[in-house]
Amino acid sequence: MVRISPHDPIMSVLFRRLAESAPRVAVTFDGREVRLPEGENLAAALLVEGLIDFGAGPRQGAARGPFCLMGSCFQCVVAIDGEPGQRACRAVVRAGMRIARSVDA
Numbered sequence: 422m423v424r425i426s427p428h429d430p431i432m433s434v435l436f437r438r439l440a441e442s443a444p445r446v447a448v449t450f451d452g453r454e455v456r457l458p459e460g461e462n463l464a465a466a467l468l469v470e471g472l473i474d475f476g477a478g479p480r481q482g483a484a485r486g487p488f489c490l491m492g493s494c495f496q497c498v499v500a501i502d503g504e505p506g507q508r509a510c511r512a513v514v515r516a517g518m519r520i521a522r523s524v525d526a
């Protein structure tokens with residue numbers, strides 16, 4: 422799992438939360454607990470936390486992550502609660518979500 426520290430200077434340039442929007446709830450990302458604001462867009466919430474690697478694509482297994490953030494590119498596909506093929510940019514954070522990176526065959 423690629424993770425950039427939320428304290429890495431590049432994060433303030435790339436992704437930052439303008440205001441804390443909601444109480445944080447626990448979810449897991451590849452088995453690791455992360456606390457995200459409930460109701461926030463899942464892809465955006467993960468990016469702000471430094472989780473940028475959502476899986477590997479079919480071409481040479483290259484890492485992929487959200488690109489369009491509007492449901493068109495499918496680069497944000499993950500498994501949510503065991504259901505594969507879910508677009509993180511079309512999902513909202515809820516307590517207890519189990520998110521897993523997906524690797525395309």
Ligand code: FES
Nearest residue numbers: 490492494495510
């Ligand atoms: S980021 Fe493009 S479909 Fe989700």
